[in-house]
Amino acid sequence: MSMNRDPYITFIGAKGVAFAWIGSVLGPLFILSTLGDFKHANTYIGLVFILIVVLSIRDGFKAKKHGKTSDFIALAIMPILIPIGCVLWFAFSK
Numbered sequence: 001m002s003m004n005r006d007p008y009i010t011f012i013g014a015k016g017v018a019f020a021w022i023g024s025v026l027g028p029l030f031i032l033s034t035l036g037d038f039k040h041a042n043t044y045i046g047l048v049f050i051l052i053v054v055l056s057i058r059d060g061f062k063a064k065k066h067g068k069t070s071d072f073i074a075l076a077i078m079p080i081l082i083p084i085g086c087v088l089w090f091a092f093s094k
Contacts, residue, residue, distance in 0.1 A: 017074050020056035023049030024079040025086055053079045 030046030037043060060076025 016052070016056060016059075019049075019052050020075065020079045021082055023052045024083050027053060028083065 027046045027049030030042045030049065032046075034040040034043045034046075056079055057076045060072045060074070063071035063075060
């Protein structure tokens with residue numbers, strides 16, 4: 001990463017990673033909470049979260065193509081592993 005990056009782009013990138021990580025868990029929960037009721041706002045909030053996660057994973061694979069392993073892990077691997085970890089934690093916590 002070069003040191004002359006625009007601070008705005010760096011800030012937006014960090015927010016995107018946070019939204020992707022949070023959205024990877026909350027998106028499916030919002031969608032499952034309404035069970036396909038398309039009149040409820042939670043369905044659309046969940047769909048937006050899922051869209052952000054899918055775009056993040058796409059950006060992660062683009063970063064891998066350009067040789068940026070840390071971006072690949074943050075943008076593509078973690079949004080997949082976090083929900084898996086949450087499901088396993090809830091499954092084995094009892």
